[in-house]
Amino acid sequence: MTTRSCPCGLPEPYEKCCGRFLAGTAAAPTAEALMRSRYTAFVRLDAAYLLRTWHPRTRPARLDLDPGTRWAGLEVLDTTGGSAFHSTGTVTFRASYRGGALHERSRFERVDGAWVYVDGEFLA
Numbered sequence: 204m205t206t207r208s209c210p211c212g213l214p215e216p217y218e219k220c221c222g223r224f225l226a227g228t229a230a231a232p233t234a235e236a237l238m239r240s241r242y243t244a245f246v247r248l249d250a251a252y253l254l255r256t257w258h259p260r261t262r263p264a265r266l267d268l269d270p271g272t273r274w275a276g277l278e279v280l281d282t283t284g285g286s287a288f289h290s291t292g293t294v295t296f297r298a299s300y301r302g303g304a305l306h307e308r309s310r311f312e313r314v315d316g317a318w319v320y321v322d323g324e325f326l327a
């Protein structure tokens with residue numbers, strides 16, 4: 204039996220990595236872990252997970268994911284805050300897809316103890 208590593212780029216198998224967060228059996232302990240799990244949710248077209256990990260203040264009413272997007276990998280470039288000792292954090296990353304890449308600095312906050320995505324700023 205072969206186990207595939209998680210789409211977020213960490214060597215762990217999906218079930219032991221982002222799978223726990225998407226399934227709701229565990230909460231992402233850091234802003235980076237949440238960001239990685241949200242990338243995985245984009246890969247797996249899990250709009251419900253993306254919406255429930257979005258800050259209520261900035262969350263869209265609905266989210267239509269494009270099944271034609273071929274995600275090709277995630278690179279986390281920088282993080283600030285976002286640990287167990289913080290209530291806010293940022294994650295700078297590059298998410299590649301066939302034909303391009305998204306370079307963004309995302310902001311995260313804790314709501315009732317759980318990390319959620321607030322918004323992001325595109326970088327050149």
Ligand SMILES: [Zn+2]
Binds near residue numbers: 213
């Ligand atoms: Zn993962």
